[in-house]
Amino acid sequence: MIWNEEIECISEDELEKLQLKRLQEVVKRAYENVPYYKKRFDDEGIKPEDIKTLDDIQKLPLTTKDDLRAAYPFGMFAVPRQEIVEVHTSSGTTGKPTVSGYTRQDLEIWSEVMARGLTMFGLNEDDLIQNTHGYGLFTGGFGVHYGAQKIGATVIPISTGQTRRQIEIMKDFGTTVLIVTPSYGLYLAEVAEEEGLKQEDLNLKSIGFGAEMWTEEMRQELQKRFNAPAYNIYGLTEIMGPGVALECPEQDGLHVMEDHFYPEIIDSETMDVLEDGEKGELVITTLSRHGMPIIRFRTKDVTSLRRGKCACGRTHVKMERITGRTDDMLKIRGVAVFPSQIEKALLKMDGIEPHYQIIVTRPQHLDEMEVQVETSPKLFSDEVKELVGIKKKIENYIHNEIGLRVTVTLVEPKTLPRSEGKAVRVIDKRDMNN
Secondary structure: OOOOHHHHOOOHHHHHHHHHHHHHHHHHHHHHHOHHHHHHHHHHOOOHHHOOOHHHHHHOOOEOHHHHHHOOOOOOOOOOHHHOOEEEEOOOOOOOOOEEEEOHHHHHHHHHHHHHHHHHOOOOOOOEEEEOOOOOOOOHHHHHHHHHHHHOOEEEOOOOOOHHHHHHHHHHHOOOEEEEOHHHHHHHHHHHHHOOOOHHHOOOOEEEEEOOOOOHHHHHHHHHHHOOOEEEEEEEOOOOEEEEEEEOOOOOOEEEOOOOEEEEEEOOOOOOEOOOOOOEEEEEEEOOOOOOOOOOEEEEEEEOEEOOOOOOOOOOOEEOOOOEEOOOOEEEOOEEEOHHHHHHHHOOOOOEEEEEEEEEEOOOOOOEEEEEEEEOHHHHOOOHHHHHHHHHHHHHHHHHHHOOOOEEEEEOOOOOOOOOOOOOOEEEOOOOOO
């Protein structure tokens, strides 16, 4: 089932024409209405009329999170503040948050791209969608909410937390679609099991998940526990929120909503644009956003792009799932390590839970990495010899995955902190000034 067949199955030529027209319009709008962009373009000696082809996008300056922070709160708006009907912000964990502003037209676009994505998951007006993404200033809850309402589905806006209540509602209301972060999904499954709930007590037909890194193994785990396919959702506050790219039934990469968001992959060291298939940092330009156009935003997310018609019939470019963030990457003894690599190694093991934490220290001017992993209740009651063997096995798996020796500590079931939002996977205790 396709929500907007004309656009989602558009030919390459038609799409490029539409993208160029919208790119020219958005560059002009940003230049004329956002002082930050006028100054940046003038500094680089670029005028909106210099954009004659899609490749000319490479002449435009890149925008970073710091640029958006410097414009806090409303400096990036391209319309009078009275035309902005809604604002959201990022979490602001590293300084001032970034602010995202939406006109009525922008909310309509947000609803449209999410309606397309939720339709890919098999959602229709008969569905009951339990939305555990956070409402409030975060974009997660609202994006899914608007898309589901546009389709005509019934939304349960439960937000995060109240885990036992979530299970109760899932069972009593007959929830058919669950929206969740992967780590919270696993926690829900764990609590459902404690409550004695069986898979057949639930009415789930699909799961949409996003907002944090995950591995294919993590998806398999979620699907097994809930007995429903799990689909990936990608988005970010600065660009719009969830709905930038979503997965179709093929579960093989996410379709970028290319008529609204123009993706590029760059080498984050040289800033050069990379070819399709090459892995690098994702850069996105909003092609249709009115309230707050964003030109060539550096997402810090590591992925690659793949073109061609998908078996689902859609023609929009696919991006691989995010395997890490350029600022998430840990440098351990000179080796680049992503938390997702650790997770991948852990999920190959039986007898351990997919809850873990990575602790990095530097005791003697040399980086040390400890991975704390929860064992299953059954395993924890086993003999010490058994546990030692499992610890060694995990250490070997991780070594094969990242090429470094790490210390694995097996901890008791349910002792690592549970997350109702994004999981905190890494605790870096190194003093980088030393």
